[in-house]
Amino acid sequence: MGRKKKKMSKPWCWYCNREFEDEKILIQHQKAKHFKCHICHKKLYTGPGLSIHCMQVHKETIDKVPNSLPNRTNIEIEIYGMEGIPAADLREHERQRLGSVSGTVSGSDDEDEPASKRAKPEGLLGNAPGVMPGMPGMMSGMIPPPGMPPGLPMMAMGPMGPQFMHPGEFSMHMMPPHMAMMQTQGGPAKPLFPSAIPTSSPGASIVGADFKPISSATISAPPTTNTPSSSDGNKVNTIATTGATSKIIHPAEDISLEEIRCRQPKYARSIPAKSEESASSSSTAASDLANAVSAAQQAAAQAKQAEAINQAAMMQRFPVRVSGPPITMALPGGPVMAPMRPTMIPGPPTLIGGHLMRPPPISMPPEYYYRMIGVPPGMVYGAHMFPAGPMLTPMMQPRFR
């Protein structure tokens, strides 16, 4: 198995032929690049593990190990770090490394292999070299439980599978993982968070374009530091907006965006309420709206009756200066209004488009006024943009068709 090759070979990844300084990094590389679920980004521990995860959780079949070399896509081979690599491939890798020293070396290696562990031919394994580790049961025993924190693979490995590890090779396994990482791996910048390490592992540069560097989703809900604010509300709570691999786009203060916005001087100066003024000043602005609504009001004559009473009551309490029309509006009679708004013809059908014939509301802001003036009365705006029938139907409820 892998441990006997340690003296002459760096750990390497069977799936992409990449060499690593340390098997820990290799394992992290494999989890990040080859054993990560493309749907939920969960990092599994072996190819079969990924396959089973996708089948059971997402009902999807994974037939190839992601980001693997064309001849190393086999998902059924159980490989974890250097464990489980088919013996033939180990020999081939060794042979290529050592160059000319080929036939005899591999032959002798083969002899060293205990018979019980010798690779057995496995015809069904597609384009894999046709061998499989002869110890699937033992391999599965090495697989750390799924709930293990992703940043600590070796810590969990240690007690679980020491019999499979070469003492020298894993001598650092008691160190915090990021410490081990720094010593063994000089290249990439040191991340602040151990959990970010897998993404910055050396394998990052070689993945295909389709494999996005989303490490994120596994830690998409970073631990929150804010507790429910006490009811006195004096404390200023904050939101942990920055997680290991994610950032919440929100101000750090844990109050609503509207409360923050309200503090702006622009919004803070609240104009004293002048309900009377606003009511009277724009009393004609909504005359055409009033027309439209009045149709509904008539339809809801009963509610209207109550409305009139309500209104009367309200007017008594809040002395509102009302100009002509509103009072007549309070009465449930349409005809009374008609003379004041010559263009008004009760009933919904004529109201659609009818606004164009009306004079612009005088008290509207200038831009409203000019824009509405600028439209020729005869211009049916929709006619050019929306050629007739088909355009109407999508926005239209059936009864209008």
Add this chain to the structure above:
Amino acid sequence: MFNQSSIGGFGGTPTPSSANPMKDFEVTQPPDDSISSLAFSPATLPQNFLIAASWDNNVRCWEIEQTGKSVPKSMQACGGPVLDVCWSDDGTKVFMAGCDKQAKAWDLGSNQVIQVAQHDAPIKTCHWIKASNYSCLMTGSWDKTLKFWDTRTPNPMMSINLPERCYCADVDYPMAVVGTAGRQIIVYQLDGKPQQYKVLDSPLKYQHRCVAIFRDKKKSPTGYALGSVEGRVAIQYVNPANPKDNFTFKCHRSNGAPNGYQDIYAVNDIAFHPVHGTLATVGSDGSFSFWDKDARTKLKSSDLMEQPITRCAFNSNGQIFAYAVSYDWSKGHEFYNSTKKNYIFLRSCYDELKPRTSS
């Protein structure tokens, strides 16, 4: 079919396609500042009117025609930024609440505005309640009270203390739900008179931002969807038959930025389709998504707008989906650009929100 990039404008400059990536109908003469609330008229009106509240202190009303054309109808000013609007059940009035600590009733027939509610702090939510034996306006405020007003007397019919500031609320008689600061959720039952029904632990770990009630197959309210600032929505049944009926899902997050960070955005609004029972979410990321909560699948997600989507609404028969593109302050005041145009878009949505057929 709807490939015109610019619908309205009345001869103004055409909308750049980047501002309208989904090529939807643009509402003409949008508000001058961010849009804080959207509401379509109830089914009692034969036409569709859309009301939008804005941080520019105004509430605007458009008629939305079947062609997708929007016709500005009227505008009403308030004493401060308006935070929420709602319609009365008969469609004759619009209620407006906001930073001036007041709620006002705007009678569309007479164009009168009268004050109907008063709080000690800005009012974040207002909802019209139509019960069999009463009707009233419910207002939720940052003064940690929930008040009920019959709109004819200056004193509330009822005032309920909240554990914290009201951040979001929804009403679907006989149920009301309020989400507060400090991640609390309170459910009220409204028949007879409003009373607290349940205080629930939040399923979410971050600040509540929006809530919407959904109905069961018999069209009675049965649960709610709660959105948080951490790109997540919880689907919660008030009385779940099975604890597994409650679940949360992630949304409005970036697909892994080049720097290795994933950006997580607030869920700004949730709306349920009135016919299909499916839902729409809109987020600070500037996208909207349609979801089927029963099949637990995403039905559609939009391209990103230039700015966040602050609110959304369905019209009464579920044909039109309106969404407001404007700045929501999620990146602080530094990213506020008052010269950027705000948009309200209208989308023909009926088919897109059909639930996933079980095959």
